[in-house]
Structures are given as structure tokens and as C-alpha cells.
Amino acid sequence: MILKNIKKIYGDKVIFDNFDIEFEQGKITAMLGRSGCGKTTLLNVICGSVEYTGEVERPDKISYIFQSQRLVPNLTVYKNLEYVLSYIRDKNEKNKRIDEVLKMVEMYEDRDKYPSELSGGMAQRASLARAFVYDAPLMLMDEPFKGLDVSLKKRIIDVFKRLYERDKRTVVFVTHDIDEALFLADRIIVLEEGGKVVYDKTLSVDRADRKAGDFAEFKNEIYGIL
Amino acid sequence: MKKFLAKFGGVIYPFAAICLLIAVWEVFAAAVNIELIIPDVKTTFSHLFALLGQKTFYKAVGNTLLRSLISFALAAVFAMALSLLSLLDVIKKLLSPVIKVMRSIPTMSIILLTVIWLKPSTSPILITFLIIFPIMYSGFFSAITGVDKELIEMSRTYKVPIKNRIFQLYLPQIMPSALDNMQSSISFTVKVIISAEVIAQTRTSMGIMMQLARGYLETAELLAWTLAAIALSYLLELVVYGIKKLVVRWK
Structure with a gap:
């Protein structure tokens, strides 16, 4: 995915x-920066939800995990996923896809609950499930794990990794x-x-092999910039 | 005590309020001591029970109820349709002055003009429509524009078709405040219909029966009809409340 000569x-x-900027297909790119530097704006330019000048080569479909979950409150978890799948005509295929993703995020038993009945972590998993059930080659995430406690964050990141390994979509995410x-x-x-892009590094270690404490050097470099 | 009130407060407080009103009524009736001006509670309720045994009572209530429902339904349908269309800027700008004028016209002007234009049986319907419609339109439009912008943006990002957005997002999101609007409008509808029936001299209606009771200086009967009107308004509000409970299960 390529962005050229963007002005906002x-x-x-x-x-x-x-x-x-160019984002490599099938890779996860994390964007950091101080508040107000334009990270969320860049995501919105990519998905076309704000006005801008310039060229964006974007796919036809984009999944987006927003900072707030944005689940439709009058629809159950199941119906929230079904809401974004209107392009699938075959009901059996639709049900199969939704069931599969709900099982991966461990929310199959909660599929008939309304968003008001979900905890913060469950709502976040539902939002993740919606993004992954939607057949989009590009996924944007705006601080998707913000506000979650450490153990819940780890669980949801593990869920994300499982879902990502299944599809290997292009992911661009904003985080602090x-x-x-x-x-x-x-x-x-x-x-x-x-x-301005003031730091741009590709990590060579495979995601599955990464451990806490790795990349101390990168961490120090980034802290120095921020 | 607190726990008891928390559990049964929904019944206790209204019951206590009614008892208080009845007590105040009795005190005033006793103080004035002229039945023509304020009959006491027992006399009024005797007249009410007498009315409940008469065919004309049910015919009058039925006709007033029917007119109320027709004008209410018309106002609700037009208000919903026009408030949805008002999402288009042109329509909104055209309608805005019209709604302002409709809200500002004195109720009595509407009543007196309409009885000149229409028959006594139908003028109350138009009168009530003209008075209720701008209130419902404003309420519905406010509900529509109050739909969560983040959900609208999410729907656009995921390319959800317009039809699905209307039926799965907009309408269910609008329903709670639209039904609240309708719940308060329905009892106002009954009030206006009865006023209109009095002026239009509509036969076999609650309005004309109140007018006749006043004419014969039957204050107790007039109050009995008033209690019947209150009960009718309350029942209709309960129906709308029941519909809301059924439709808005997700809240």
C-alpha cells in the first residue's frame, strides 16, 4: 500500500x-510518536475517512479496529459480526466464518450477548473478531490494546497473533x-x-521467537527520539 | 426501610402521591363547601361509576380514542418521514421556518380556523395533527442527528450498505428517544383532541360530554369525565411504554 504526496x-x-510512505504487503507496521503528531490522522487518510490531497493506493476493503470498540449496541456480538458481512450472500458460509472467528477469540459462548453485557476485554475481542471476519487485505488499528490491564492485554495480543497468522494481512497500527x-x-x-518519519526500522527476529528484553537497543533509540 | 422503598418504591410513591392529591381535593372541597364549585371525592366518583354503566360513555370515549389515535399516527408517520428527509440539507432548510411557524401559532387560532374549514367530526383530527406534528418532528430529528457518529463512521469504513445501516443502526438507535417523545406526545394528543371537540361541538365525544356537563352545572360529572380523560391518557402512555420495552430490549 502506497501513499504519495499527502497533504493534510x-x-x-x-x-x-x-x-x-509505503507499507509492505503482509507485514505488521507499528507507528509511534508524540500525541498530536498525526498517527491517527494517517490511519484516517489511509481509510479515506478524512479529506486530504495526494494519492493513496488502497485496497477495496479495509478492516479497522478503533480506539473505542464501536460495537452497535442494539446488535448481539454475533449480529455485530454479521453486520459487516452483507457482501456474503450464502448464509451458511457467513455463519461458518463468524463461528470460526468467534471460537478463535473465545467468544462463541457469548455470541448472543449485547455489548452492554460485555466486559471491556470481551468488547475488545468482539471488535477484533469483527475486523478479522471482514475479508480485507488491509487492517488498521488505533491503539487497540489501550486501557487493558497487563494480563488481559497479553491474552488479547495472543488472540490477535493467532488471527493474524491465519490470514497474514497487511497491518498498520498506532500505539504509544x-x-x-x-x-x-x-x-x-x-x-x-x-x-516527518524520524525513525524507521525493520525487525529481523521472527515474532514467535521474540522475548521480553529483546531489542533493548531499539527501545533506547526510540525513547531517545520520543 | 431503604431496601423496602428501593424494592416497592415504584408502587408506593405513585400511590402516596394519589392519596395526597385526594386528601388535598377533600380539604379544598370541605373548605369551599359548594358542590357546584368543587364537589367532594365521593360525589365525583359516584358520578364516574354512573357513567361507567352508560353506553354513551363508551361511545364517547371510543370516538375520542379513535380520533386521538388517527391524528397521533398521522403526526408520527409524517414527523418520522420528514425528519429522515431533513438529513438532506435542502429539505431541512425548507422545513425549518415552516416548523417554527407551526410551533408559534396559538393553539386557539388553529382550533378556531380548522372548525371553519372542516366538519365537527374531522376538525379535531387536523387540529391535533397540526399541534403535535412540530413537537414530534423536532424530537425525531434530534434523535436522528443524535445517532453515534462513531458508529456511522464504522459503518462507512466497513462499507455496510445503506439499507442495512437504516434498519440495523439508525432505526434501532432512534427508537428509544423517539418512543419517549411519543409517550409524552400521546397524552398531549388526548388533551388537544378533547379541547378541539369542545370548540368543534363534535357529537358523541368526551369533549362535548364535558361541555354538556358544564352547561348543566354538573361539576361532579365534569370532574368524572376529567378523571376518565386522565385514565385514558395514562393507559395510552402505558401502551407506548410497553412497546418501548418490547422494541428496546438491548438497553
Whole structure:
């Protein structure tokens, strides 16, 4: 996925000017940076939900895991997943796909619950399930694990990894958590205000082999920039 | 005590309020001591029970109820349709001054003009429609524009078809406040219909029966009809409340 010559202004503030970036297919890219540097804006430019000038080569379908789960409150967990699958005409195929993903996120037993009946972690898993049930080659995530306690975050990251390994989609995610980025991403980018990429590193160690304490050098470099 | 009130408060407080109102009524009736001005509770309820045994009572209530439901349904359908169309800026800008004028016209002007234009049996329907419609339109439009923008954005990102958005997102999201709006509008509808029936001299209606009771200086009977009107309004509100409980199960 390629972005060329992107310009985005909010009022008097220039978020991006003549900004170019390319994301490799099938890889996970983590974007870090100080608040207000344009990370979420970049995700919104990629999915086309904000006005901008420039070129974006984007796929026809994009999954998005938002900061707030954005589950439709009047639909059950099952129906929330079905809501995004209207392009699948075959009901059996639709049901099969939803059941499979719900089982992977361990929410099959909770499929008839409404969002108001879900805990924060369950709602986040439902949001993940919706993103993965939707057949999109590109997935955007905006601080998807924010606000979760340590053990719940680990569980949900493990769920994400299981789902990702199944499809190997192109993933671009925004986070403030360096450890999260080092644990999940193939590539780490740090953005600065004005839309400049001030750090861009590809991690060579396989995700499955990564351990806490790895990449101390990268961590120090990133902390130095932030 | 607190636990008891928490469990049974829903019944105790309304019952206590009714008892208090009845007590105040009795005190005033005793203080004035002129049945023509304020009959006491026992006299009023005797007249009410007498009414309940008469065919004309049920005919009058039935006709008033029918007119109320027709004007309410018309106002609700038009208000919902126009408020959805008002999502288009052009329609919203065209309708806005019309709604403002409709809200500002004195109720009595509407009543007096409509009885000139229409028959006594139908003028109350138009009168009530003209008064209720702008209130319902504003309520529905506010509910529609209040649909969570983040959910709308999510639907766009996932390319959910418009038809699915309307039936699975917009309408269910609008329903709770739309039904709240309807619950308060329905008792107002009954009030306006009865006023209109009095002015229009609509035969076999609650309005005209109240007018006749007043004409014969039967204050107790007039109050009995008033209690019947209150009961009718309350029942209709309960029906809308029941519909809301059925439709909005997810909250």
C-alpha cells in the first residue's frame, strides 16, 4: 500500500505536507510518536475517512479496529459480526466464518450477548473478531490494546497473533506502547509533528521467537527520539 | 426501610402521591363547601361509576380514542418521514421556518380556523395533527442527528450498505428517544383532541360530554369525565411504554 504526496491541514496546523510512505504487503507496521503528531490522522487518510490531497493506493476493503470498540449496541456480538458481512450472500458460509472467528477469540459462548453485557476485554475481542471476519487485505488499528490491564492485554495480543497468522494481512497500527510495537511489529516507524518519519526500522527476529528484553537497543533509540 | 422503598418504591410513591392529591381535593372541597364549585371525592366518583354503566360513555370515549389515535399516527408517520428527509440539507432548510411557524401559532387560532374549514367530526383530527406534528418532528430529528457518529463512521469504513445501516443502526438507535417523545406526545394528543371537540361541538365525544356537563352545572360529572380523560391518557402512555420495552430490549 502506497501513499504519495499527502497533504493534510486541520485549520492552521499542517499535519502532513508532501508525505510519502509505503507499507509492505503482509507485514505488521507499528507507528509511534508524540500525541498530536498525526498517527491517527494517517490511519484516517489511509481509510479515506478524512479529506486530504495526494494519492493513496488502497485496497477495496479495509478492516479497522478503533480506539473505542464501536460495537452497535442494539446488535448481539454475533449480529455485530454479521453486520459487516452483507457482501456474503450464502448464509451458511457467513455463519461458518463468524463461528470460526468467534471460537478463535473465545467468544462463541457469548455470541448472543449485547455489548452492554460485555466486559471491556470481551468488547475488545468482539471488535477484533469483527475486523478479522471482514475479508480485507488491509487492517488498521488505533491503539487497540489501550486501557487493558497487563494480563488481559497479553491474552488479547495472543488472540490477535493467532488471527493474524491465519490470514497474514497487511497491518498498520498506532500505539504509544514501545513494548507492544517491539513484540508485534515487523517494522517500527516513529512520526514527528509535521508528518516527518524520524525513525524507521525493520525487525529481523521472527515474532514467535521474540522475548521480553529483546531489542533493548531499539527501545533506547526510540525513547531517545520520543 | 431503604431496601423496602428501593424494592416497592415504584408502587408506593405513585400511590402516596394519589392519596395526597385526594386528601388535598377533600380539604379544598370541605373548605369551599359548594358542590357546584368543587364537589367532594365521593360525589365525583359516584358520578364516574354512573357513567361507567352508560353506553354513551363508551361511545364517547371510543370516538375520542379513535380520533386521538388517527391524528397521533398521522403526526408520527409524517414527523418520522420528514425528519429522515431533513438529513438532506435542502429539505431541512425548507422545513425549518415552516416548523417554527407551526410551533408559534396559538393553539386557539388553529382550533378556531380548522372548525371553519372542516366538519365537527374531522376538525379535531387536523387540529391535533397540526399541534403535535412540530413537537414530534423536532424530537425525531434530534434523535436522528443524535445517532453515534462513531458508529456511522464504522459503518462507512466497513462499507455496510445503506439499507442495512437504516434498519440495523439508525432505526434501532432512534427508537428509544423517539418512543419517549411519543409517550409524552400521546397524552398531549388526548388533551388537544378533547379541547378541539369542545370548540368543534363534535357529537358523541368526551369533549362535548364535558361541555354538556358544564352547561348543566354538573361539576361532579365534569370532574368524572376529567378523571376518565386522565385514565385514558395514562393507559395510552402505558401502551407506548410497553412497546418501548418490547422494541428496546438491548438497553
